[in-house]
Amino acid sequence: MKDSLTGCVECLGALDHCHGTLVVHSHGAVECTDDACVLLHAVRHTLVVDCSAVAGGCMCVEVTEQLRAS
Secondary structure (H helix, E strand, O other), X not given: OEXXXXXXXXXXXXXXXXXXXXXXXXXXXXXXXXXXXXXXXXXXXXXXXXXXXXXXOOHHHHHHHHHHHO
């Protein structure tokens, strides 16, 4: 959440957070869209999405579906 006059509220409050989006894969792995992010915890991210919601989809979803079908 941003304060339109001063910038990021979390930055102003010196709170540990990330401006990237945390992507959670079907096999449990997580990654962040911010290359500088090293602590991949959901509580540090305002946006957390399932990898199937990523534009173009995610390869791990296709692999998981193929394994289930076999």
